[in-house]
Amino acid sequence: MKEEQTPAALSIPEETLLKWEARGIKRRDFIKFCTATTAALALPITLVPRVAQAIEDNRVPVIWVELQSCTGDTEAFLRANQPTAAEIILDTLSIEYAETIMAAAGHQAEKSKDDAIKKYQGKYIAIVEGSIPRDGAYCCVGGKSALAIVKEVCGNAAATIAVGNCAAFGGLPAAAPNPTGAMSVQEAVPGATVINLPGCPVNATNLTATVVHFLTFGKLPATDKLGRPLFAHGKRIHDNCERRSHFDAGQHAEAFGDPGHRQGWCLYKLGCKGPETFHNCPTCRYNEGVSWPVMAGHGCIGCSEPGFWDTMSPFYRRLPQVPGFGIETTADQIGLGLAAATAVAFGAHGVASALRKNEHDSKEG
Amino acid sequence: MLELRYVWEWPVRITHWVNVVAIVVLSVTGLYIGNPFISVSSTTPYVMGWMRFIHYVFAYLFLMSFMARMVWMFCGNRYASWREYFPWVTAKGRERIVGTFAWYTFLRKTPPYEVGHNALAVMAYAGVFTLFLVQCITGFAIYGQFEPGSFWFNLTQPLLAVGNQQLRLTHHIIMWLLIGFGIHHVYSAALMDVKEKNGCLSSIFGGYKFVDPEEEVE
Ligand code: SF4
Numbered sequence: 045m046k047e048e049q050t051p052a053a054l055s056i057p058e059e060t061l062l063k064w065e066a067r068g069i070k071r072r073d074f075i076k077f078c079t080a081t082t083a084a085l086a087l088p089i090t091l092v093p094r095v096a097q098a099i100e101d102n103r104v105p106v107i108w109v110e111l112q113s114c115t116g117d118t119e120a121f122l123r124a125n126q127p128t129a130a131e132i133i134l135d136t137l138s139i140e141y142a143e144t145i146m147a148a149a150g151h152q153a154e155k156s157k158d159d160a161i162k163k164y165q166g167k168y169i170a171i172v173e174g175s176i177p178r179d180g181a182y183c184c185v186g187g188k189s190a191l192a193i194v195k196e197v198c199g200n201a202a203a204t205i206a207v208g209n210c211a212a213f214g215g216l217p218a219a220a221p222n223p224t225g226a227m228s229v230q231e232a233v234p235g236a237t238v239i240n241l242p243g244c245p246v247n248a249t250n251l252t253a254t255v256v257h258f259l260t261f262g263k264l265p266a267t268d269k270l271g272r273p274l275f276a277h278g279k280r281i282h283d284n285c286e287r288r289s290h291f292d293a294g295q296h297a298e299a300f301g302d303p304g305h306r307q308g309w310c311l312y313k314l315g316c317k318g319p320e321t322f323h324n325c326p327t328c329r330y331n332e333g334v335s336w337p338v339m340a341g342h343g344c345i346g347c348s349e350p351g352f353w354d355t356m357s358p359f360y361r362r363l364p365q366v367p368g369f370g371i372e373t374t375a376d377q378i379g380l381g382l383a384a385a386t387a388v389a390f391g392a393h394g395v396a397s398a399l400r401k402n403e404h405d406s407k408e409g
Numbered sequence: 410m411l412e413l414r415y416v417w418e419w420p421v422r423i424t425h426w427v428n429v430v431a432i433v434v435l436s437v438t439g440l441y442i443g444n445p446f447i448s449v450s451s452t453t454p455y456v457m458g459w460m461r462f463i464h465y466v467f468a469y470l471f472l473m474s475f476m477a478r479m480v481w482m483f484c485g486n487r488y489a490s491w492r493e494y495f496p497w498v499t500a501k502g503r504e505r506i507v508g509t510f511a512w513y514t515f516l517r518k519t520p521p522y523e524v525g526h527n528a529l530a531v532m533a534y535a536g537v538f539t540l541f542l543v544q545c546i547t548g549f550a551i552y553g554q555f556e557p558g559s560f561w562f563n564l565t566q567p568l569l570a571v572g573n574q575q576l577r578l579t580h581h582i583i584m585w586l587l588i589g590f591g592i593h594h595v596y597s598a599a600l601m602d603v604k605e606k607n608g609c610l611s612s613i614f615g616g617y618k619f620v621d622p623e624e625e626v627e
Contacts, residue, residue: 268557269566278557294449294456313445320573322557346573355572362443363581364574375578376444379585386589390596393513397600400515 056096063100084253084328085265086275098260099136105168107160108142109197111190112183112217112226113174116245117208118144123248123331137255140168143185154186161200169258170201171251175210175217176232178225191232198236203264204229205239205254209347212240212272219353230271239264240271244347249328250276270350272322281318281344284326287311305341315360316343323348410622416525417616421489424478425613428541431471432591436584438464443581468548475541488525494535496528506532520604522624530597537590540583547580 056078061071078096082089110118122145139145140160141153148156160168172194180189188196198204206229209215217226230238241250254273257265265273282288290296290310297305297314310316321344325336338344346356358365363375417425438460441447447456482491496502505528508521513529520527526534550568553561568576602610607619 269569274557280554283555289452292455292458293452294445294447294454294460295452296445296448298448317574319554320577349573351572355574363578366578366582375581375585379582379588382585383588383592386592390593394596394600396515397604 055093057093060096060100080249081253081256084249084275084324085257091260095256095260099256102136102259104137104255104259105160105164106137106139106142106171107157107168107197107201108139108171108173109185109193110143111172111174111176111185111194111211112224113208113210114216115144115173117173117211117251118142120245120330121207121248121251136259137169140164151186157197161196165200167202168200169255170197170204171207172198172204172211172229173207175214175224175226175228177217178227182224194229194232198229198233198238201236203237203239203258204233205241205251206230207241207246207251209242209244209352212242213270213350213352215242215244216353218351237264238271239267239273241276242272242348242350243323244352247276247323247325247328247330249333250324268322272348276324276328277322277348279322279324281321281323281325281338282316284324285310285318285338286326287338300341308341311338311341311343312362314343315358315362317346317349317352317356317359318344320356321346321349411619412622413617414524414620415616416486416488416618417612418481418485418489419616420477420481421485422613422616424474424481427470427474428478431467431474432587434467435464435471436588438467439581439584443577465552468545468552471541472545472549475538475545479538493525494531494538496531502528520601522621523605524618524620524625527601533590533593537587540586540590544580544583544587547576547583550576551580 056075061074064074065071074096075092078092078099079089082092082095087095108118141157143153146153146156174183174190176190176194177183178191180191183190185193206212210217210226211229214222214226214228214231217224218228228240229236230240239254241247241254243250250273253275254265257263257273265275267273268277270277282291285291287308287310290308291312295304295307295309296312297309299305300314305311305314312319316338318338325344326338329336329339343359345359346352349356355364361374366373366375366378441460442457442464445457449456481489482494487493496505505521505523508517509527509529511517512520525531546565546568549561550565551573553559553563553565554573556562598610598613602608608617612618
């Protein structure tokens with residue numbers, strides 16, 4: 045029994061490992077990458093060789109377009125976690141077009157995009173970063189509106205990955221009052237096959253894992269109702285959080301820097317939205333698995349949920365403000381006021397009722 | 410001659426008292442969950458854990474009680490029937506509404522004669538039952554999120570479209586509305602007991618009320 049479970053990862057064929065070594069990637073790093081990605085995808089460890097094989101065999105062209113974005117997702121990806129992950133993936137994916145990292149500029153760049161769309165029609169992966177304004181005036185690249193670009197790029201792709209909250213749900217540009225009429229990729233190109241990888245920014249591990257899933261199985265991973273992959277968004281942050289035992293015990297930091305906060309207590313009272321947010325941050329973490337917001341001492345702001353900028357704020361309070369009331373009025377204060385007003389009103393009514401003459405009294409009296 | 414009549418059948422009384430206990434427990438634990446006001450310094454007490462556990466157990470109890478009362482709307486006597494809750498559909502009922510309103514606002518000397526609930530009371534209860542329903546739905550929608558794919562999660566998932574935080578706010582505000590209702594309810598019951606002199610307050614324990622057949626109009 046025991047032998048069967050032991051190093052499945054080691055059954056990656058020797059020649060594959062040698063090939064990667066020849067490309068300057070240590071076999072140890074390659075195995076680490078394959079294992080970590082398989083784990084991120086919540087696949088059994090026995091599939092590691094298959095993942096390795098897929099990365100080796102399949103090249104997939106990628107067109108990465110950036111629209112109304114802050115380039116945070118590109119940054120997150122370029123700083124991809126496992127030391128060699130970026131290299132592996134950049135090597136595996138032939139990135140045909142990505143404004144931030146490509147050498148070509150101007151018309152040359154646009155031409156390489158058009159060529160790629162033609163050459164790999166129906167076969168490439170489109171990665172969209174940033175939201176799409178309804179009005180073409182707000183975001184044009186090479187004279188084309190953002191809407192026209194995504195229609196062309198996503199419409200001809202095998203699959204589209206919407207990275208970051210902006211591309212997945214509209215994100216910050218779509219926050220009220222949404223001056224540009226920003227939409228998500230799904231809204232902009234309703235017919236396309238889109239998978240949403242929200243987060244602000246996207247977690248590079250999840251992006252790599254999604255691509256690897258596509259390479260390995262030829263299709264996108266299973267998603268929830270919001271189009272997010274279940275392997276990354278199937279559980280709430282709160283249910284995997286390392287501070288959860290403090291939550292259950294009732295140990296809550298009351299203010300930033302107080303003794304509780306310094307001892308790593310739960311950030312619930314500081315407005316942590318972990319209980320409202322479905323993401324794998326506690327297990328995957330960001331930046332080479334170094335840390336993630338709650339670990340660093342800041343509550344979750346729900347950046348992988350639709351409309352988080354509007355719905356999850358105020359970020360440092362548990363509940364939203366009650367619309368129509370003063371900014372500092374919380375639901376509890378209103379509730380307490382309401383209860384007190386009820387008591388006063390009925391108290392007054394009671395006094396008046398006690399004083400008034402009533403038919404029965406006069407009959408009896 | 411006054412006659413003694415069995416007005417509130419036992420399912421009405423039992424669900425009433427289960428609701429009272431459940432609402433009190435749910436409000437206290439719910440307030441803690443929304444704003445953990447007890448601070449502990451060691452990891453042993455498991456305060457939040459217990460509060461949530463009690464909240465969920467009483468939530469189920471409340472749901473069962475609420476559902477039982479809804480069923481009884483269709484099986485119980487005329488005072489428990491769902492028809493009671495819509496006085497405004499009949500001309501007679503509208504007259505009772507105006508009469509009760511006039512009495513409450515000191516415009517009329519005696520309250521309209523009632524055996525069961527007065528017309529304003531049932532309208533308030535119809536509202537309260539609606540709040541109960543919303544409270545159960547929002548509550549179980551939040552609860553179900555601990556396990557996507559679970560029964561409650563699948564049942565309530567469409568609600569996530571209104572926003573996870575909005576569900577919490579609604580759940581929270583309704584708690585306060587129900588507390589407000591509780592204050593009003595106890596006051597009105599006591600007032601009616603004093604003014605109608607028909608054993609209103611004790612009827613929710615024993616079920617019987619004094620009825621004057623001469624005054625009772627069908
Ligand atoms: S820090 Fe946030 S996610 Fe973690 S246990 Fe506390 S409330 Fe939940």
